[in-house]
Amino acid sequence: MPVTVVVGAQFGDEAKGKISDYLASGFRHVVRTGGGPNAGHSIHLGERSVVLHQLSCGALHPGVSAISGPGMVINPMSLEKELAELAAKGWLKGDVILSERAHVILPLHELEDGWEEALRTANPGDPGLGTTRRGIGPAYEDRYGRFGLRMVDLTRPEALRTKLDLLFRRKSFLKDLPDPQALFGQLSEVGQRLAPMIRATEPILWGAIESGEPILLEGAQSALLDVDFGTYPYVTSSHPTSAGALVGSGIPPAELDEVIGVSKAYSTRVGAGPFPTEVQGELGEYLRREGGERGATTGRPRRCGWLDLVLLRYAARLNGFTSLAITKVDVLGGLEEVPVCTQYLASSGETLRRYPPSVAEELEKVTPIYEKFPAWPGFTERLKERLRREGARALPGPLRAFLHYVAAETHVPVEWVSFGAQRDDTVWLGRGAVAPRAPTVTEWTG
Ligand code: IMO
Ligand code: MG
Secondary structure: OOEEEEEEOOOOOOOHHHHHHHHHOOOOEEEEOOEOOOOOEEEEEOOEEEEEOOOOHHHHOOOOEEEEOOOEEEOHHHHHHHHHHHHHHOOOOOEEEEEOOOEEOOHHHHHHHHHHHHHHOOOOOOOOOOOOOOOHHHHHHHHHHOOOOEHHHHHOHHHHHHHHHHHHHHOOOOOOOOOHHHHHHHHHHHHHHHHHHEEOOHHHHHHHHHOOOOEEEEEEEEHHHOOOOOOOOOOOOOOOOHHHHHHOOOOOHHHOOEEEEEEEOEEEEOOOOOOOOEOOHHHHHHHHHHOOOEOOOOOOEOEEEEEEHHHHHHHHHHHOOOEEEEEOHHHHOOOOEEEEEEEEEOOOOOEEOOOOOOOHHHHHHOEEEEEEEEOOOOOOHHHHHHHHHHHHHHOOHHHHHHHHHHHHHHOOOEEEEEOOOEOOOEEEOOOOOOOOOOOOHHHHHO
């Protein structure tokens, strides 16, 4: 219990925010460990909703600290807006803390993000990456190039001036750079306002571990967007895996107890990149409409498709999932059948079950092989009411069979099922609902 991580098992937008928020009241600290305003975590409370980008959902819970951790890249200007929006709604209840080691996204990083994307799309037909244009890639480039500004620098005017000056010289190739003097003024002001929240967060978390206070690491982005293990180069610039959550928080690996993987009952992807189970046409449109599949950060329509067990098995292994939360099962309710991709047929004629090709162009070319499940009924208000009242007992039989199948195929027990956007649209199936069997060596390699 002390340290639990929630990570996305697909291409992002699996409702990690909803699951984290559902679990948050049982934790003392909720930490975002990577990424920045590219994340969009929608939280619905009754008729009202909010999209969290740079704050963890701990911000919504009294007595919980909401830490934006060291692994993040933070846009301080948009963070202030996020804080103001939450406060205006009366939802800012947690104790917001910003890591002094998190890096700063500047307007010039957003500019550079657009410029890099223009380079990538210069050849006709090249889709680029379809980034969120929030400056994520360039901010991480500067972080690893050791030109970055950190949150702590916003509170040290002298250092800020020197570092900003170096960064502007580094970026002299960019056109339309903002006026450095004006930016310095803006950053020092924002730094003064945020200073009370900017702290060393590792000692807080280590202290929490010592005294047995539970910590939730709220993932953003997802396994298949990991800069190394995702569908490179169609990825983000951080490590949205369980290992990344540890590096991004300063928590040592041996302290990690649980890894909850969040997956939709189908799949979506925003931006470019391989998506073997993508469905075009009417069915794709149906999933998009029923699932409200529009980017919470950019408003772009999400590409939709079926559940991909090859990728889910891979994500489970990579992250070491100890349990799964399967979300948006209501969206598939009432369909004629539910297709699930169980393996790929590669262009070489080989079948692939648990390790996708690491070359994006090859993943693009695989043929997904589907198994079709009998569908479950539509999620009427009556069924939802029963599920809220009776819990797992009220799950329709075909849905239960589907969940058992997913658990058996991934060797990870399904512990939560989410059937709507609200906190209480969540059913707990119990621990180890399906006893998983680990794959043998030959199953992994063959
Ligand atoms: P949450 O936390 C879905 C995608 C972008 C693009 C690629 C790189 O809400 O699940 P970036 O701006 O990070 O350089 O873009 O990654 N992407 C996401 N897709 N959900 C997210 O976050 C995402 N964050 C980045 O669409 O394809
Ligand atoms: Mg999202």
